[in-house]
Amino acid sequence: MNAFPQRSIKNTLYGLLFAVLTLSATISKAQDGEKLFKSYCASCHYANEGVLVGPGLKGVTEKYEMSWILKWVKNSQELIKAGDADAIAVYEKFNKVIMPAQPVTDEEIKAIFTYVDESAAAAASAPAATADGSSEVVGAEVSSETTSPYLIFLGAIVVLIIVIGILRKVNYSLATVVDKDAAGDEKDMWSALLDWGAKNRKFVVLLVLGLIVLVAKAGWDAALNVGVYTDYQPEQPIKFSHQLHAGQNKIDCNYCHSGARNSKSAGIPSANLCMNCHTYINEGPQYGKEEIAKIYKALDFDPVTKTYGENTSPIKWIKVHNLPDHVYFNHSQHVTVGQIACQKCHGPVEEEYTVGKQFAPLTMGWCIDCHRETKVQTEGNGYYDEIHKRLPEDLKAKYLENGVINVDELGGIECAKCHY
């Protein structure tokens, strides 16, 4: 008899649940976008207006087709070479500065622009920025206070349960009005709710599943993030730029990280090493004298008289990479013996990084996967000529059956090799 109100209530609830799910999906997408934007684009672009290295990204999605944006971000030079008029125009406008190809997928680019559009909208509704382009600050503030999608989702579920309760009550009194002899006259709200649940199993199952997925996802994210900091890039005491030093000025990694070739640690250079060049170079292209002055301060160096004082205070670089104490890792084994490029483990430091950042996850799986896949560089490698000579014939046959030796065959996945 009460089939009609039952069904419409159910539809309303499914509708609500669906809306909540889509809402939380878009929010978490915008959040991913924010992270991606910060790690890939923020060194050169504001999400809003104003020029950093490149133009602010506000309004880009209105100006260009998404297909153009995808091509541009992944490889702007290709688009320019292909003679695309829009691409050439931006390129010329920015004094032919090359925007490096970004290692992001189509999905990631879309997420970045979801975030850009959202933060532009948020900035527009914030108190008016001054007209001279200082609106960057607003964009930055807004982006730092995004609400967690989980909180929103949980809040929505509480609201849903209350709504179910109210609707059920209305429905229940309707039912009693219609059917005065209903046996459950004295049923309280709670048993009514249980009753309703029993009649709407599918919906309840969906709700419970949703909750489980949510909690599991939160737990999973938390677990994955314990001790894993890919893209960890802390604010450093001096705005040192790898892009400028190792990229533009082509200074060899080993000049500053001289330990990498012949010892366990690569090491961070001392301020004295910086002075090999900065005794003379006291001004930079981006920060003028401000940042280089911090090197002088650390060494109590007077750039006018070119003399050193007593009042030194070491530069406190924040270590980005941190393996746990129980793991043994040796740079020279990899760089000199293994002949692996720094970039294989640290990413394109010289192209993208303003300051050092963690590129690889540094998990056990990451080490072991590479040891399984990587062929040991034995040819012309003094370290191995000696070992080859000593290797018994049967072992030689075994290791060399497929013509290559991988690191794992040398014991590179034995626990004791990496653990003290």
Ligand code: HEC
């Ligand atoms: C190393 C600096 C740098 C990085 C990093 C960078 N860009 Fe750019 N970008 C530029 C420059 C410079 C321009 C101006 C065009 C030119 O000179 O080639 C530009 C232009 C653009 C344009 C065209 C804007 C317009 O108004 O026409 C878009 C879109 C864009 N970048 C998106 C991105 C995205 C998305 C990322 C991150 C995934 C990114 N860029 C990372 C330097 C960079």
Ligand code: HEC
């Ligand atoms: C081999 C030479 C060399 C060494 C060593 C060196 N630098 Fe530089 N540094 C440069 C050059 C070249 C510039 C760019 C000057 C310019 O373009 O006007 C520069 C610029 C800078 C700037 C200014 C950036 C800007 O955009 O304003 C800072 C800060 C800086 N270096 C910090 C350091 C620190 C810290 C060290 C030591 C860890 C260091 N440098 C070691 C050559 C060097």
Ligand code: HEC
């Ligand atoms: C096989 C991967 C791998 C290669 C190749 C590699 N590194 Fe590392 N690097 C690491 C790991 C892992 C750490 C973290 C070590 C730790 O915390 O004990 C690290 C740490 C560092 C550090 C932080 C300081 C230190 O010594 O802990 C610097 C600087 C560094 N590497 C520079 C370099 C340079 C320069 C090269 C190339 C000459 C290079 N790395 C090659 C994996 C690698």
Ligand code: HEC
């Ligand atoms: C002019 C000196 C200089 C050169 C050249 C240089 N670096 Fe660095 N590097 C530094 C300084 C200073 C730091 C500490 C500040 C930071 O993290 O940005 C650092 C930090 C790092 C870190 C992060 C270390 C940590 O804290 O765990 C890595 C990785 C790294 N460098 C790799 C490289 C690679 C690879 C190259 C060559 C492509 C290179 N560096 C070239 C000076 C240099």
Ligand code: HEC
């Ligand atoms: C990019 C690939 C790569 C990654 C990533 C990597 N390794 Fe290696 N590793 C090698 C290669 C290649 C060798 C063999 C070098 C040689 O010829 O001895 C090696 C050798 C070793 C050895 C010596 C093994 C032996 O049998 O003597 C140890 C220990 C080691 N790696 C530890 C680690 C640890 C710890 C990590 C992670 C933090 C790691 N490696 C990550 C490529 C890698």
Ligand code: HEC
């Ligand atoms: C190639 C190097 C390598 C080998 C071989 C290796 N491990 Fe590890 N292991 C690591 C690294 C790196 C970590 C640190 C991972 C992290 O901090 O996320 C680690 C972490 C661990 C941990 C601690 C987990 C944690 O959450 O911190 C245990 C336990 C462990 N390894 C056991 C083993 C055992 C058992 C073996 C032999 C079957 C082994 N490992 C072989 C590199 C290695």
